[in-house]
Amino acid sequence: MALDKEILKEFVEVVGKDNIDDGEIMTNAYAYNWCMEIFNYMEGKEPIPFSPIPKAVVLPSSTEEVAQIVKLCNKYGIKFKAQSTGLGPWNQPSTDNSIIIDLRRMNKIVKIDAKNLYAVVEPYVSGAQLQLEIMKHGLNCHMPGAGPQVSPLASATSMNGPGFTSPSTGHSARNVLGVEWVLPDGEIMRLGSLGLKNNRNWYNGDGPGPSLRGIMRGWAGAKSGIGVFTRVAVKLFPYPCSTEFKLDGCSPDYDFDIPDFMRVYVMDCGTFKYLEKAMLRIEEEEISFMCSFMSGFAVMAIFATSIEDLMDKMAIGSMKVPLVVIITARTQREFEYKQKVMGMILDEMKLNDIIGTLYTPNPIFYAEALRSNLGLHGFIATGGFQSTKGVCDTAAVCLRSTKKNIPMKKKYIKKEVIANDFGEGHWMTSYESGHYFHVESPTMFDQTDQSSVEGMAEYMEASNQMDLLKHLGAPFFVEGNKLHKLFGPHMSNYHIWLRKIKQAFDPNEIADSGFYISAQEESKEKS
Amino acid sequence: MYNFHPYSGGGKIILALLLEMGRINPSDELRDVVYKCTECGACAVSCKFLNTLEPLEIIMKLREKLVDAGYGPMPKQQQYIDSVKKNNNPYNEPHEKRLDWLPEDIELDPNAKVLYYVGCTSSYRREEMAIATAHIMNAAQIHFNILGKDEFCCGSPILRTGDTKTFKEFLNKNLDVIESKGIETVVFSCAGCYDTFKVDYPLYRNYNFRVLHIVEFFDDILETGHLKLTNEVPLTVTYHDPCHLGRNAESYEEWDGDVVDLMPLVSINMPPKPKRTGAKGIYDVPRNILKKIPGLKFVEMERIKEYAYCCGAGAGVKSAFPEFALTTAKNRIQEAEDTGAGALTSACPFCSTNLQDAIKESGSKLKFYDINELLLMALGLETKALKKKMVEAA
Numbered sequence: 001m002a003l004d005k006e007i008l009k010e011f012v013e014v015v016g017k018d019n020i021d022d023g024e025i026m027t028n029a030y031a032y033n034w035c036m037e038i039f040n041y042m043e044g045k046e047p048i049p050f051s052p053i054p055k056a057v058v059l060p061s062s063t064e065e066v067a068q069i070v071k072l073c074n075k076y077g078i079k080f081k082a083q084s085t086g087l088g089p090w091n092q093p094s095t096d097n098s099i100i101i102d103l104r105r106m107n108k109i110v111k112i113d114a115k116n117l118y119a120v121v122e123p124y125v126s127g128a129q130l131q132l133e134i135m136k137h138g139l140n141c142h143m144p145g146a147g148p149q150v151s152p153l154a155s156a157t158s159m160n161g162p163g164f165t166s167p168s169t170g171h172s173a174r175n176v177l178g179v180e181w182v183l184p185d186g187e188i189m190r191l192g193s194l195g196l197k198n199n200r201n202w203y204n205g206d207g208p209g210p211s212l213r214g215i216m217r218g219w220a221g222a223k224s225g226i227g228v229f230t231r232v233a234v235k236l237f238p239y240p241c242s243t244e245f246k247l248d249g250c251s252p253d254y255d256f257d258i259p260d261f262m263r264v265y266v267m268d269c270g271t272f273k274y275l276e277k278a279m280l281r282i283e284e285e286e287i288s289f290m291c292s293f294m295s296g297f298a299v300m301a302i303f304a305t306s307i308e309d310l311m312d313k314m315a316i317g318s319m320k321v322p323l324v325v326i327i328t329a330r331t332q333r334e335f336e337y338k339q340k341v342m343g344m345i346l347d348e349m350k351l352n353d354i355i356g357t358l359y360t361p362n363p364i365f366y367a368e369a370l371r372s373n374l375g376l377h378g379f380i381a382t383g384g385f386q387s388t389k390g391v392c393d394t395a396a397v398c399l400r401s402t403k404k405n406i407p408m409k410k411k412y413i414k415k416e417v418i419a420n421d422f423g424e425g426h427w428m429t430s431y432e433s434g435h436y437f438h439v440e441s442p443t444m445f446d447q448t449d450q451s452s453v454e455g456m457a458e459y460m461e462a463s464n465q466m467d468l469l470k471h472l473g474a475p476f477f478v479e480g481n482k483l484h485k486l487f488g489p490h491m492s493n494y495h496i497w498l499r500k501i502k503q504a505f506d507p508n509e510i511a512d513s514g515f516y517i518s519a520q521e522e523s524k525e526k527s
Numbered sequence: 528m529y530n531f532h533p534y535s536g537g538g539k540i541i542l543a544l545l546l547e548m549g550r551i552n553p554s555d556e557l558r559d560v561v562y563k564c565t566e567c568g569a570c571a572v573s574c575k576f577l578n579t580l581e582p583l584e585i586i587m588k589l590r591e592k593l594v595d596a597g598y599g600p601m602p603k604q605q606q607y608i609d610s611v612k613k614n615n616n617p618y619n620e621p622h623e624k625r626l627d628w629l630p631e632d633i634e635l636d637p638n639a640k641v642l643y644y645v646g647c648t649s650s651y652r653r654e655e656m657a658i659a660t661a662h663i664m665n666a667a668q669i670h671f672n673i674l675g676k677d678e679f680c681c682g683s684p685i686l687r688t689g690d691t692k693t694f695k696e697f698l699n700k701n702l703d704v705i706e707s708k709g710i711e712t713v714v715f716s717c718a719g720c721y722d723t724f725k726v727d728y729p730l731y732r733n734y735n736f737r738v739l740h741i742v743e744f745f746d747d748i749l750e751t752g753h754l755k756l757t758n759e760v761p762l763t764v765t766y767h768d769p770c771h772l773g774r775n776a777e778s779y780e781e782w783d784g785d786v787v788d789l790m791p792l793v794s795i796n797m798p799p800k801p802k803r804t805g806a807k808g809i810y811d812v813p814r815n816i817l818k819k820i821p822g823l824k825f826v827e828m829e830r831i832k833e834y835a836y837c838c839g840a841g842a843g844v845k846s847a848f849p850e851f852a853l854t855t856a857k858n859r860i861q862e863a864e865d866t867g868a869g870a871l872t873s874a875c876p877f878c879s880t881n882l883q884d885a886i887k888e889s890g891s892k893l894k895f896y897d898i899n900e901l902l903l904m905a906l907g908l909e910t911k912a913l914k915k916k917m918v919e920a921a
Contacts, residue, residue, distance in 0.1 A: 021531060025542070025556045029533040032541045050550070059530050086532070105530055250806035250833045252576045305577060308799040311789070376577055382792050383578075416791035446792045 002027075003056050003099075007076050014068045015060055019105070022056035030057050030100050035386050036089045037447060041457040043482075047450060051092030054081070054100040061105040063180055063188060063230040069101060070228065071186035073510050081512040082228040084123035084151040090159070090223040090479070094514025101228060109133055110231060111202065117236045118177055120202050123153045123229065127372065130234075135243050139236040142169035143372035145427075157181075157229040158221035160390060160476040162438040164374050167283060167291045167430045169237055171392075171438070173217060174431075177233035178202035181216065184227050184506035191216065194233075202233035215501055219392075220476050225516025226505055240289045240328035240370070247367070252305060256363040261329040262289075264361060264369070265342060266299060267351040268319040272399045274349075275321045279395055281345055282325060283434025287338040290326040290369060291434075295424035298442065299324060301377040302368075303361050310380055315358050323351075326369055375442075382419050384447035386456060387440040388463035390476025392431070398439035401472040402426045405441055408462060417455020419444035440476070479515040529851065533560050536570025536582035543585045546592065553596035561589045562601050563851060565844045566687055567770040567837035572805040579802060583775075590689030600688035601847035608685050608693060615679040616647035626675050628654035633661045636670040642710045643673050643741075644724070646717035647680050648876035655912060656876055659899035660716040660741055662908050667745075667754045671714075677704045683723040683771075687842040695731055702734050716741045716899060718771035718875035719841075726778050740772055742813045742874050742898060749819055756905035759822030764901065765868040766813055766825070767859065767882065768835035769875035774805030805833040813874055813898055820905045826866045836862060838873075840881035856885030863893055870894045870920070872901055894920040 002022040003011070011020050021027070031050040041047040055078065060066045066082075073080045079098035083091035086102070093100060103123035109130060110120040114137040121130055128148035130141050141152060144161045152172070155161040157179060161172025169175070178194035178201070189195075191212050193204035205213050216226070245259040269275035275293055282291055294302070296317040302324070304310035316322070327342060329335035346353060355361065368374055378385040391401055410423035421444070428439040441463065445456040464483065467475050468490055478487050488495025495517065503519045505511075513519070532538040539561065545551045564586055574580035593599030600608065607617030615622045628650055643664065649657040664671050682697035701724075705713060713736055715721035721740045728734065748754045768774075780801040788794045810832040817825045830836045839845070839855025859882065863871045871886075871893050873879060883895045896904075900913055909917065 019530070023556050025551060025554070025560055026531055026533060028545050028551050029531075029538055029541045032544065048548075049544075057531060102530075102532065104532075250804070250808075250810070251572055252802075252804055253806055306579075306799070306802075307793070307795050311795060379578065419792045420790045444792070449792070452792060 003078075007072070007078075008056070010072055011056065011058055011069065014065055014072070015058055019059040019061070020056055026057050027053050027055070030054055030102070031092070033089050033092050034087060035447075036092060037453045038386060038457045038460065039089045041454055042461060047453045047457070049447070051089065052094065052096040052098070054093050054098055055096065057100045057102055059102050059105050063182060066101065066103075066182045066228050066230055067186045067188055070182055070184065070510070073099065074185055074508065077508070077510075079510055079512040080224070080228075081514075082123075082224040084154045085126060085149065087146060087150050090515045092514070093512050095512065098512050103228070103230075106230065112137060113203070114139060114236075116203050118202060118233045119236055120178075120231055120233045121153050122231055123151055125152065126150065127152050131371070134236055135239060138239050138243055140169070140239045141234060141236055142166075142172060142175050144172055145372075145375040147373055147376050148371050152234050153229055153232045156232050156234050157217055158223055160220045162392075162429060162431070162440075164290050164292060164369065164372055164429065165240075166438065167288045167433055168240065170432050173219075175235040176213065176217070177205040177235065179205065179216065179229060179233070180231040182228040182230055184508075184511040205233075218498070219474065220479065223479065223515035225511050225513040226502065227511055238330065241330065245367075254364050254367070256367045258363050258366045259370075261332070261335040262366055263327050263335075263339065264355055264366070265325045265327070265346075265353045266316070266319075266355055266359070267323050267325075267346065267353055269321040269323050269351065272321060272403055275323060276395045276399055278323055278345075278349055278351060279428075279430060279437075280434055281349065282342070283430045285341050285345070286433040287327055287341050288325050288430075288433075289328040290324065291430050292324050293426070293428040294322060294324060295421055295426060296320070296322055297421040297425055298378075298427060301380055302374045303359070303365055304377065304380060305364075307380055313359070316354070319354075378442050378444065382444040382446045384445045384452070384456075385442060386445070386460070387442045388460045388475065388477075389440045389467065389472075390438070391467070391473030392436060392438050393473045395428075395430070395434070395437045397473055398428050398437045401439055401467065402428065402441075404466060404470055404472060405463065408466060409441065409443070409459070412455055412459040415455055417445065417452050418459060481513075481518055481521075484517050529563060534563055536574065536586070539564070539586050539589060540580070540582055543589055546589070553593055553598045555598065558593050558598045558601070561586070561593060562599065562604070562688070562843065563848055564842060565770070565837045565839060565852075565855070566842035568775045568805065569834070569837065571803075572774050572833045575802050575804045587687070587689070590687075591691055592689075594689040594691075600690065600843060603846045604684070604688045604843040607846060608688070608690055611680045611682075611685060611697065612693065616651060617680060617684050618647060618651045620651045622676065625650050625678060628657045629661070629673070630658055634665050635672050637672055639670040639672040640709070640711040641669060641671040642705065642708070642713045643671050644681070644713050644715050644720055645673055645678060646715065646720040646876070648719070648880070649717055650678075653876035653879055653897070655910070656716050656879065656897045656899060658910060659897060659903045659913075662910070663745060663754070663899060663902055663906065666906055666908060667748050669748070674704060679704075681720040681723045683719045683727075684843060686723065686727060698728055698731055702728065702732060705736065706734060710736050712737045712739060714739050714741050714744045716874070716876075718769040718776070719877055722771035722776050725776060730779065740776075740809055740874065742772075742816055743809060745899075745902065746812045746816050749816065754906070756820055756902070758905050758907040760820050760901060760904045761822045762870045762901075763824040763826060763868045764817060764870045764872050764896075765828050765863050765866045766817060766898075767828070767838060767863065767871060767873040767878055768808070768810060768832055769873055769878045770835070770837055770841060772813075772874055773808035773810060773835055774833045776809055777803050777805055777807040779803060808833060816898060816902065817872070820901055823901065823905075826868050828862045828866055830862065838875075838878040838881045840877040845877065845881055852881055853885055853888055856881045857889050860885045860889055860891050860893060864891060868893070870896055872896050872898050874898045
């Protein structure tokens with residue numbers, strides 16, 4: 001239902017008439033999102049890819065405009081849902097008494113501090129956009145597995161954020177420094193060194209006094225359920241290899257010269273036990289840029305650019321427990337050292353690298369690895385893709401989770417509702433040189449096939465249940481009242497504390513909590 | 528006002544889904560969103576790096592649906608479709624004046640196997656392009672002819688705004704005339720006409736002559752030495768890739784394969800279905816020509832070839848949403864200025880008009896020359912109008 005005309009007028013005064021729309025076409029279009037059909041089904045609704053239709057879509061251009069919009073929402077009891085690059089159902093309103101704050105006009109890289117290794121970005125800056133600019137300074141940023149097209153701000157403040165380069169760049173929660181945050185009542189809060197009275201700056205995310213980072217994002221972020229983040233500083237890292245490389249040709253058949261000091265290894269570890277040993281051993285040496293376990297099918301996919309291309313890589317697909325490692329260096333000497341260490345580990349563990357013998361990747365693979373584009377290959381087979389699990393724990397727990405999941409996944413494969421990856425489709429990466437690990441189970445389904453959508457949703461629910469009952473850690477998609485209620489009592493009653501945070505910051509439930517937690521146990525919709 | 532997601536390629540796929548699922552109906556609001564797009568095809572290139580999505584085709588189908596439902600095209604676009612029906616050109620110009628651009632000293636050969644298809648825009652609005660093309664053909668001693676009063680609108684502005692029925696009428700009129708004359712090669716100075724003949728016509732009707740954009744034709748002639756560029760052109764020039772000559776000028780390849788189910792939910796095309804990625808656009812040829820011009824320094828913009836930014840004029844935007852067209856072109860002019868070039872060139876009359884409008888509007892010091900005008904300068908065959916432009920530039 002559209003906004004009352006008098007209320008609309010007040011929003012127009014904030015952003016101008018060209019930056020708000022409450023028409024049928026715009027609001028319906030903004031109700032769509034990838035995988036919304038799965039979450040609808042899990043909520044007992046019709047499995048269609050649409051959320052409730054927002055009352056309006058508003059496009060602010062500054063923090064001050066965001067704050068005024070939020071204040072208007074409070075004034076009229078209208079909820080808001082903020083989105084930046086907007087990938088996934090987490091960006092969608094949970095009620096038709098909500099507007100969408102689309103932050104795409106806030107798309108500036110505010111600052112690059114090459115000396116202190118951080119950059120300040122607005123919400124609609126993509127990872128690719130940031131990476132391109134910081135490369136000029138010889139620097140790189142962390143990108144989540146979702147890919148370079150998504151917002152580093154959203155990942156750092158509001159999502160989970162493991163990525164293919166996590167061994168060397170951590171994950172998004174660990175990379176956030178100063179934050180500018182519009183609270184659910186419209187007040188502007190500045191975290192860390194940005195909140196200092198004098199000499200405020202972006203270099204630190206904590207203090208003075210107790211850190212609010214945990215409250216801001218916790219484990220997996222509040223998905224706009226605790227306000228709107230308008231600017232954030234993220235850590236930068238030295239670019240892993242030479243930034244000088246030649247790229248010719250046209251999309252998608254680029255001719256790419258592998259940059260100096262970059263090498264990929266793929267080994268079959270044979271068993272999960274041996275994989276754990278190999279990953280820990282390699283990560284102990286702190287030499288990897290990327291260190292991931294993937295199924296044979298997934299390794300085929302990261303080297304392929306189409307379904308046809310995927311099918312001629314069966315030699316890789318037959319590997320039992322593949323480990324993919326990329327090493328990079330900034331000098332010849334460092335490169336030689338890392339290769340030597342890697343060679344010693346392979347000898348010590350009697351592992352064979354298949355690169356250059358059984359398989360030689362197309363050079364564009366190296367570009368995609370540098371660009372953190374590999375996750376998007378998950379869409380090649382069926383066009384639809386989503387993950388279950390998402391635990392952050394020791395390698396042993398992650399692999400126990402993987403092993404338990406395989407028979408369950410096979411059950412759904414047998415039902416023909418998800419694509420056949422032999423049940424082995426998992427991705428595990430180390431964080432920060434093996435200090436801890438992440439595992440998820442990327443699964444291919446067909447978004448256009450209702451039985452596949454329903455089957456995928458049932459598999460995700462069963463996977464959540466198994467994680468809970470078998471003590472396999474919290475999946476990253478535990479969000480919304482229903483799942484918090486399910487997991488909270490088994491995990492130190494965290495949901496009670498989460499709700500207290502929501503109550504303190506947003507007692508009137510103006511920030512849409514569909515993917516967070518409501519202030520009241522049973523959320524009562526205000527008209 | 529163009530920032531909302533439905534103005535993007537991805538957003539328009541969502542609109543198509545909404546329409547298909549009956550969640551929205553054709554309306555003026557929908558029409559305004561669907562027609563605020565130049566159909567430049569940049570979204571289609573991006574979508575096909577890994578995927579097989581076809582946002583450009585979906586946008587064209589959306590327009591077709593809106594025309595069928597009585598909501599499309601935009602009123603201004605309908606005016607030029609009416610003019611095409613009445614005058615064979617969208618500019619409401621009398622058909623008899625189609626040859627007014629033709630200088631008296633141009634030699635035509637009624638028996639030539641090479642046809643220069645001039646197009647409406649070069650005939651009535653960007654005559655300098657047609658004149659330059661004809662002079663260079665003569666200089667290269669190419670026997671060529673034009674259709675004159677037998678030339679009709681290629682149908683591009685009609686097709687791109689969704690009126691496929693009218694488009695097919697003009698396609699047939701043009702092909703009937705050209706085939707009746709035993710033509711072997713048709714050359715175009717207009718990228719829009721070229722794209723329409725090369726890519727769109729075969730989707731409806733096959734023909735048996737070769738089509739070339741004039742840059743392809745002249746580059747061949749330069750390679751074989753039939754044309755000598757002797758005069759210095761002391762300009763620093765950057766080149767704008769027209770969408771119709773670049774990413775959209777890639778033909779569809781015929782595919783007669785099967786979709787084979789490999790396993791539940793996973794199917795494969797046997798043999799693999801060719802993807803139209805934009806990689807086979809005409810990118811290097813105009814650059815080769817520029818690099819052959821003595822004294823000319825060629826510099827590139829940041830966004831080029833398959834990722835080139837659109838000039839903003841295409842698919843009826845210039846007529847229906849002139850402000851949108853101009854804003855887009857001003858962005859491109861800024862990109863051209865950032866190269867340090869003193870001149871901007873291209874190979875399309877729509878790009879030429881819109882970019883020149885933006886140069887004027889933004890007060891830019893850039894000078895625009897059609898690529899054929901630069902060739903004329905290198906041949907020492909400047910027309911009076913071109914000389915005047917050069918003096919102004921100096």
